[in-house]
Amino acid sequence: MNEVKTPILEMQGITKRFPGVLANDHVDLELYPGEVLALLGENGAGKSTLMNVLVGLYRPDEGEIYVRGKRAEIHSPKDAAALGIGMVHQNFMLVKTMTVAENIILGMSDLPFVPSMETVGKRITEISKRYNLQVDPNAYIWQLSVGEQQRVEILKLVYRGAEILILDEPTAVLTPQESHELAGVLKVMTDEGKSAIFITHKMEEVMEFSDWVRVLQHGKLVAVRRTQDTSPQELARLMVGREVLFRLDKAACTPTETILELQDVHADDDKGLPALRGLSLTIHGGEIVGIAGVAGNGQRQLSEVVTGLRRVTGGQVFIRRKDMTNQNPLSVIKAGVSHIPADRIGMGAVGNMAVSENLVMKGYREAPIVINGVLRPNRILEFAHKMIEMFRIATPTPQTRIKFLSGGNIQKAILAREIDACDGLLVAVYPSRGLDVGATESVRRMLLAQREEGMGVLLISEDLEELLTIADRIAVMFEGQIMGVVASDDADVETLGLMMAGVKREDLAVEIEDAVSTSTASS
Numbered sequence: 001m002n003e004v005k006t007p008i009l010e011m012q013g014i015t016k017r018f019p020g021v022l023a024n025d026h027v028d029l030e031l032y033p034g035e036v037l038a039l040l041g042e043n044g045a046g047k048s049t050l051m052n053v054l055v056g057l058y059r060p061d062e063g064e065i066y067v068r069g070k071r072a073e074i075h076s077p078k079d080a081a082a083l084g085i086g087m088v089h090q091n092f093m094l095v096k097t098m099t100v101a102e103n104i105i106l107g108m109s110d111l112p113f114v115p116s117m118e119t120v121g122k123r124i125t126e127i128s129k130r131y132n133l134q135v136d137p138n139a140y141i142w143q144l145s146v147g148e149q150q151r152v153e154i155l156k157l158v159y160r161g162a163e164i165l166i167l168d169e170p171t172a173v174l175t176p177q178e179s180h181e182l183a184g185v186l187k188v189m190t191d192e193g194k195s196a197i198f199i200t201h202k203m204e205e206v207m208e209f210s211d212w213v214r215v216l217q218h219g220k221l222v223a224v225r226r227t228q229d230t231s232p233q234e235l236a237r238l239m240v241g242r243e244v245l246f247r248l249d250k251a252a253c254t255p256t257e258t259i260l261e262l263q264d265v266h267a268d269d270d271k272g273l274p275a276l277r278g279l280s281l282t283i284h285g286g287e288i289v290g291i292a293g294v295a296g297n298g299q300r301q302l303s304e305v306v307t308g309l310r311r312v313t314g315g316q317v318f319i320r321r322k323d324m325t326n327q328n329p330l331s332v333i334k335a336g337v338s339h340i341p342a343d344r345i346g347m348g349a350v351g352n353m354a355v356s357e358n359l360v361m362k363g364y365r366e367a368p369i370v371i372n373g374v375l376r377p378n379r380i381l382e383f384a385h386k387m388i389e390m391f392r393i394a395t396p397t398p399q400t401r402i403k404f405l406s407g408g409n410i411q412k413a414i415l416a417r418e419i420d421a422c423d424g425l426l427v428a429v430y431p432s433r434g435l436d437v438g439a440t441e442s443v444r445r446m447l448l449a450q451r452e453e454g455m456g457v458l459l460i461s462e463d464l465e466e467l468l469t470i471a472d473r474i475a476v477m478f479e480g481q482i483m484g485v486v487a488s489d490d491a492d493v494e495t496l497g498l499m500m501a502g503v504k505r506e507d508l509a510v511e512i513e514d515a516v517s518t519s520t521a522s523s
């Protein structure tokens with residue numbers, strides 16, 4: 001490998017300022033044909049901004065872009081597309097009420113004639129096959145899982161002839177299995193000479209997917225490495241600027257009273273199909289119970305049933321032994337339940353409100369925020385300052401509208417609010433999704449701190465490492481039922497994997513201490 005390649009893309013000295021923020025500070029980037037570049041950095045480091053500059057959504061204040069050696073003026077995504085550059089955004093941009101095929105040709109104004117949907121469908125099937133991106137061209141977007149929607153986004157770019165693909169945290173919403181498949185798709189593309197820029201917070205993926213790594217810190221390029229010459233530890237250190245411990249110290253679990261009890265719960269999903277099918281589960285104060293499982297096996301409905309957002313069609317929900325079956329969300333909040341939802345941008349935050357207002361949204365009924373029925377703006381600010389500092393939320397001011405924060409920092413704000421408001425049970429759905437390594441570490445610490453304060457935590461996660469590190473017991477969900485519960489000290493990835501695939505725990509030929517009976521005996 002001594003041949004000298006010329007880059008297909010060069011960004012030189014890119015600078016982008018927002019009010020109060022230097023998002024990109026003279027950043028250089030090179031991308032070679034047939035290679036994958038991983039772009040890393042903490043939440044708010046400027047990764048999405050740099051890519052938005054590349055596809056013409058933002059105009060840089062300084063700097064130049066060269067594509068195939070020629071100076072490029074990119075004023076819009078259309079200009080970018082004409083140069084073969086396409087991006088899959090952190091939040092998808094598909095039209096839900098249209099079909100896959102319609103979404104793919106939507107806005108393609110340079111078509112010589114209006115193609116028949118049949119021709120389009122054929123072409124889509126052809127590309128699907130070549131890249132192993134299976135989707136039905138006639139399906140409506142709303143019928144597809146997040147993973148399938150992402151395939152559509154990628155198909156759309158390839159259909160339009162993209163040679164340079166930008167994927168902004170594509171795996172944050174994928175199951176480990178789907179991430180693996182995506183790695184395969186990228187491999188086929190790079191073998192054909194296409195290139196990709198790949199943003200992720202997961203170090204294993206950097207090692208698996210990429211050829212080169214560039215690290216941003218506070219808007220500046222701080223390191224360039226060949227993937228084969230670096231390690232997850234070094235990359236984490238380069239991003240955060242300090243050594244990151246991938247280990248957490250955890251005190252022994254001392255479960256107290258029963259906080260949550262689900263008895264034979266049944267519930268339907270949005271399409272009216274059974275999602276929970278006779279689920280029973282108990283959580284005590286002072287313990288973290290993890291829910292493992294491939295996404296789409298009823299985890300979301302479970303969290304919604306517990307937080308009062310979805311009605312049960314059978315069974316009962318008790319919170320601190322009080323029957324809370326089909327109570328409204330406000331009563332559930334009053335019973336001491338906090339919720340970190342999976343869809344944080346949609347459900348967790350109000351984009352046009354200030355960071356500070358988003359932070360107090362839950363505590364606003366109480367002193368010291370409200371005294372004698374009057375809102376205290378100073379108290380709100382004081383509280384916001386405290387939260388911003390504690391959770392290291394990167395925002396120019398507490399008054400900044402939350403939609404201007406980076407994806408990860410919006411998440412941190414919601415986490416801060418919910419963890420702070422928790423008084424009994426914390427329902428955390430994929431809490432570290434989209435967070436950088438440092439923030440992930442702090443979130444895990446905070447969940448452990450809640451546990452030490454005697455709260456019960458229901459932790460839904462796809463990350464088995466995360467569950468094994470911080471959960472006390474792990475319940476595996478499959479098709480709306482619990483396949484078994486194991487003490488995490490006795491659990492291993494293989495056993496959990498088998499249960500996630502639908503093997504009942506009692507059918508496993510492994511001897512594991514009966515975590516279920518010991519813990520229910522203590523309650």
Ligand SMILES: Nc1ncnc2c1ncn2[C@@H]1O[C@H](COP(=O)(O)OP(=O)(O)OP(=O)(O)O)[C@@H](O)[C@H]1O
Pocket residue numbers: 018019021022023041042043044045046047048049050394395404405406407408409434
């Ligand atoms: N439209 C905007 N208006 C004002 N500030 C913005 C805007 N977009 C981004 N910023 C700011 O620019 C900085 C970089 O944000 P960016 O979204 O590029 O970060 P990121 O590296 O993608 O982070 P994450 O990992 O959280 O997605 C942040 O401080 C953010 O608040």
Ligand SMILES: [Mg+2]
Pocket residue numbers: 047048049090168406407408
């Ligand atoms: Mg981003």
